[in-house]
Amino acid sequence: MVGGPLRAAVAFGLLLVAATMPCAAAAEGPPAAVVEVAPEIYYLRDEAGQLVPVPGFRYRDFVDLLRLKEGLPGLPEPPAAVLEKIAVQGRLPEAARSGESVCELSITLTVRQTRAGWVSLPIELGGFIFTSAPRHEGEGRCLIDVDPKGRGYRAWLDGGENSLHTIVVVGNAAIESTPISESVRLHLPNATASLLELRTPRNDPEVVVRPAALPPRIDRPADGGGSVVVCDGISGPMQIIVGSREQGIVTGGAAPQSMVESLVLIDGHMAVTEAVLRLENLPPGQDTLRIALPPRSKLNRVRPPAMLVERAGDDDQPAVVVRIDRDGDGRATLELVCERAVDATGATPFEPQGFAVEGIPPWRQRGRTSLVTEGDWQLEWDQLGINRRVDPPPAARRPGFVAAFAYDAQPAALPVRVRPRGSRVVIEPEYRYEIGATRIALDARLRVSVRGAPVSRIVVGLEGWGIDEVEPAGLVDTAAISGESSALSIPFQQPLSGDALVEIRCGRSIDRSQERIGWKMPVPRADLVGPASVVILSDSDIEVIPDTEAIRGLVRQVVPAPNRDDGDRMALAYRLDGTDGVFEATRRFLQRRVDAGVAVQATIDESDTLVEQVIRLDVAHVPLEFIDFVVPAAVAQTETLELRQGGESLRPFEPQAAAADGSPDREGARRLRALLPVPLLGVGECIVRFSIPTATIPPETTVAEDLPLVMPADVRIARQTFSVVAKDPLTIDVRGDVWTRDAAVQPTVSQRTWTAGKLQGTVPLAVSARPQAAVGETVIEAAWLETRLLPDRRDDVFSYSIATSAERIALSLPAGFIPLRDGVADPAAVEVRLDGKLVRGAVRADGRVTVELPRPAPNGPAGGARLLKLESSRSRRSADGTWGGVPGMPTFLRLEPPLFPEGTLLRRFYWELRLESDEHVVVPPGRWTAQQRWGWDGWWLERIPIVSREVLSAWVRANASAAGGPPEGGPRARGPNDPPLAERRAVFSGVGAPGTARVLVVPTWLLVLAVSGPVLGIGLAMVYRPLVRRPAVVLSIAAGLAMAAAAAPDLIPLVAMSAAPGVALSLLAAVLHALVNRGAGPAPPRFSPFSSADPSTRYLPNPSIVIASSAMHSPAGGTVAGRSAP
Secondary structure, three states: OOOHHHHHHHHHHHHHHHHHHHHHHOOOOOOOOOOOOOOOEEEOOOOOOOEEEEEEEEEHHHHHHHHHHOOOOOOOOOEEEEEEEEEEEEOOOOOOOEEEEEEEEEEEEEEEOOOEEEEEEEEEEEEEOOOOOOOEEOOOOOEEOOOOOOOOOOEEEEEEOOOOEEEEEEEEEEEEOOEEEEEEEEEEEEOOOOEEEEEOOOOOOEEEEOOOOOEEEEEEOOOOEEEEEEOOOEEEEEEEEEEOOOOOOOOOOOOOOEEEEEEEEOOOOOEEEEEEEEEEEEEEEEEEEEEEEOOOOOOEEEOOOEEEEEEEEOOOOOOEEEEEEOOOOOOOOEEEEEEEEOOOOOOEEOOOOOOEOOOOOOOHHEEEEEEEEEOOOEEOOOOOOOOOOOOHHHHHOOOOEEEEEEEOOOOOOOEEEEOOOOEEEEEEEEEEEEOOOOOEEEEEEEEEEEEEEEEEEEEEEEOOOOEEEOOOOOEOOHOOOOOOEEEEEEEEEEEEEEEEEEEEEEEOOOOOOEEEEEEEEEEEEEEOOEEEEEEEEEOOEEEEOOOOOOOOOOOOOOOOOOOOOOOOOOOOEEEOOOOOEEEEEEEEEEEEEEEEEEEEEEEEEOEEEEEEEEEEEEEEEEEEEEEEEEEEEHHHOOOOOOOEEEEEEEEOOOOOOOOOOOOOOOOOOOOEEEEEEEEEEEEEEEEEEEEEEEEOOOOOOEEEEEOOOOOOOEEEEEEEEEEEEEOOOEEEEEOOOOEEEOOOOOOOEEEEEEEOOOOEEEEEEEEOOOOHHHHHHOOEEEEEEEEEEOOEEEEEEEEEEEEEOOOEEEEOOOOOOOEEEEEEHHHHEEEEEEEEEEOOOOEEEOOOEEEEEEOOOOOOOOOEEEEEEEEEEEEEEHHHHHHOOOOOOOOEEEOOOEEHHHOEEEEEEEEEEEEEEHHHHHHHOOOEEEEEEEEEOOOOOEEEEOHHHHHHHHHHHHHHHHOOOOOOOOOOOOOOOOOOEEEEEEEEEEEEEOOOOOEEEEEHHHHHHHHHHHHHHHHHHHHHHHHHHHHHHHHHHHHHHHHHHHHHHHHHHHHHHHHHHHHHHHHHHHHHHHHHHHHHHHOOOOOOOOOOOOOOOOOOOOOOOOOOOHOOOOOOOOOOOOOOOO
């Protein structure tokens, strides 16, 4: 049944290959205009391989055929025609005693056509007989014929897309009439909306609709005779009974009904059916039922309380008689289990439905059948008949469930075929080749899709490749991989069902001198191999030239966007539509090519010329590991050359054999080589900076100067630009016609740009100096200088309120103020702000600072105060004289301010030292006035500055505001908003230029050690040496302390607090000494310190008697003046 579509699908695939083959050949010739030819005709190959035209064949047709071959349901699409509304109007005749009559009916069908052309729509209408030709209203034509499948009538419509049709048919329907009721049977099609109006001569009749639907409505007609029965939402086979309400015959006994729920379990050999019959409205006294089983089925058992009475029928149409247990409401439940053999080849279908109950009207027997397979089997069904697909019951929702069908009347049939479920493997490959000097690497990615039975392995044909790795390890059994006869067998750890990704990495070696390369594409063995994406990459120094005549099966594609890892490597892209693909090419090695563009910017003032060259390199094929530069002698002598690449500093050196190729013929030029941190392939930049002295230019004179440039060697210069910034009073221009003004760059007042079309080692300049305007008067109204010492660095912040009429502010920074970077002064590390705005490039390497002042407004004042701030942070070891370079040691701090030009007037300054909390200023500046006093800070005395940081900040800003500078809310010095820090402040002030001062900063531990140590020594001497306690000694010590206090009265509290530990320890020693002597008793008298050392000669003082109570009663002996006891 699917042979024809299968051949068409395969032929369509061959058509795609044939259609793309001419494209590759055409790509070699000159491009031709593309003209669309109509009508579009495709050619498919037949069994003999001949091309057959297939007009009107669409891609959707190919997809439908492929899905049909795979046994998949078709793609969802809207129906060609939709029955939106059906309206039925009829009239019942007068009641008769017996016999049959007819009911006149008029049926109006409203149909929406969604697709242009002829479409069909089943309209059923079983039991309806036409009495006149149908009437059609709307676009196009309409025909009505009989459905060949025996489902009533069928309407054919020919209209446009989204057209509306109205069909009116008139006819009769048979009725069963009795003296007390009339019954009409109809089979109406399913519609979005339905309405039935049936007029009867009976007044207030009783109406019953079977099967049960919405309750009917009874209306009175306009003419007042009889009644109108209105039914909404009805469809399918139905019966309407209209009878007398007084006699109650219509509803005196409801018709019995049956609902069958069957579950069919199919294992490929047997089909076991478990059926549950739920019976209702059984008449009283009925206790047995005759049930027709599915064809060729055999009853296995009947579950209690029901029991089998007899088996009836034959093998083809078996039946059973079962005794049931009926309750008082006429309901019963019956469970049957039967089985039958099935044809596992699918040649003969079997019927899973049945269980028709004798004695129950066919239209009162409904059911649902669920199909479940056990094992790798698949089911097929040809026609659904009166069945429809529905959701399964909970009992059928298990592995292997296939489908569930429902029917609304008997007899129901659903022929089902059983076939083994085969495995269908679809592989979509991606191949990535990387061609190197001695190896070709292949990275194959196979997207495997398995439908049907799981597979345990896949096989890929790889001829001439060595397998390196197969992934992923969690899916592939790597230990069991085998490669024999040029085929790679990849087993799975578990049988694969579904989708997976398998990656194969392999390679093959080639000789470096081999020019011709080629290989055959891998051949995955699967039911369907999708088009393969092939990407061929080569190293940056290898060019691959495809051989279009030898290449087979590959179609050239647009190269995809390169990955970041691919860099500038050459890439080829192909599509492989089949499995027979061959690639042939020639490779050759490329030489390195370096293109460069040089952008030079020079900043020239009266003393120095600063040059910065940005060299933009474009390296192709072979990575660049080093750059050679030709350095002019004038640049090499300054020793200011700086090379950087990628933010890293390069250290140039002179190679042993300096080649002269590509170097300009300049006397004294040196060739230096700089190794790159990372080999460069592609685009990169190298920055060259150097400084040379500016020639002396007399006023109103023009001097010709050649500016030397540092140029890269062995490169091709594509573009060279030169920009210059001239500082007053210099004016710079470029001589000659080699350099031309760049019109594409918008010039500024201070910068102009020139370009050169070829390599230029120098720039010919014309430098002139114009008369300099007289220097205006400069007054520094207020200066606040801050120095903060941290354990590892020193921060200086100098804030000035300057009033000047000059055009610029010039000053010189003190030595060491500019921080060092790699041992070289870094002017960019010094931050200069004017009125709160950062000024870039104001600091030079030699420490000179020039700040250009903005020109005043036309109507504004001629001059005003400016707030100038200088900030620097440098290493403490290099900024001061710390002993040994060790933090925590005494520091001789050098305080040196910037120097302003001669004639600058400085009114008053404050210098604030911010020290660590454990550091003290012991030796203050000699010519400055201390601005702190001693006060209590808790239990200790502390030197507290009389001016706070807020006051100093407001003082500087107020002077700037008073002189017409920045407003109060403008830029201000740092200070008031600083968070509180654990630090010690010392403030000094003076009038005029501060000059250079030195202070000694001592840590607390050393101060305590230096003061408490001597105090403790003197105290211990007074305790243990009575000589020290003599008045002369004590007075001498007191006099020395008094003179020291008079010399440095500001240090008295600091020395006193530092001596506190020594005094405390001395008092403690005295107390301990007294306690020890009291416990040991009186000590023996000691000889006078004035006694002679010779025992034979003694000095006798004037006669006197010294009586000591301890000597008079000493048991060991005593001493009397001038005598000694033995």
